[in-house]
Amino acid sequence: MPEKPLVAHSLAEAYLYLMATPCASCGQGLLKGSDARVVSKREEGVTVTIAATCAACHADTTKWFLLPGDLTSEEKGETAIVNPTDEPSGILDVGQWIMLFRMITEAAAKETDKTEARHLGIEAAQCLEEALKFYDDVDSDLPPSEAFFTDASRNRLREAPEQFSKRRLIDLRAKLPSMAAMRASVSVRKKKRWWRRRE
Ligand SMILES: [Zn+2]
Structure with missing residues (x-):
């Protein structure tokens, strides 16, 4: 069973989470994410996985995110909107x-x-x-x-x-x-x- 997905407001927020989260193996390096892969689309949102590699120790990890709505709408924007709501992030402090x-x-x-x-x-x-x-x-x-x-x-x-x-x-x-x-x-x-x- 996959771990519980992290609930993000956008794909942009998911990638910023990777930028700000240290590697679980070495505690150092930044995680470099690859392209997001859509796993499921349901009413509550789109579940994606992002494979990431530690820039320091090269350990691989996969993160699961639950995103609202339709991913394709995000790609159309000129600059990615991180969080259009007033609600603070639940994954980045x-x-x-x-x-x-x-x-x-x-x-x-x-x-x-x-x-x-x-x-x-x-x-x-x-x-x-x-x-x-x-x-x-x-x-x-x-x-x-x-x-x-x-x-x-x-x-x-x-x-x-x-x-x-x-x-x-x-x-x-x-x-x-x-x-x-x-x-x-x-x-x-x-x-x-x-x-x-x-x-
Ligand atoms: Zn590492």
Whole structure:
């Protein structure tokens, strides 16, 4: 029997999960995912498997994801939408989204192709949005304990709480161009799938 699928809001979120999840064998390397394979389509969603290989120890693993709706609709978009709902992710926690924001922002800064850099910018902005979905509206500048799923993120909160400041994240978001402006600037979508660029 396969393991219970991870419930994601999109294929993009599933690949970001692979990017942010360390290898179960060596605890190090990033998992590099191959193309998703559709296993079943039911009313509750599409189940896909993604075979992944650790970039450090080369161990192979397969992850199962349950995605809403029809996968093909996602491929039509100019830039993959990570999560169109207000509901925070159930598979990536606040710390992982902040880490992804930083990783993708750094990749965008190094990218020489302007269009690609724009796409990365949109992805980074979406990671920041996902992190912000975990914060309570009132009270605290730090996320609630339910926003943490991993020990790595809890440790990071202890060591560097300033990275989790809601005010800081909102300031970062304010420096980014608006999502609408970014989307308008990248009207021509390349054929290459977006997660391929980071291989
Ligand atoms: Zn490994």
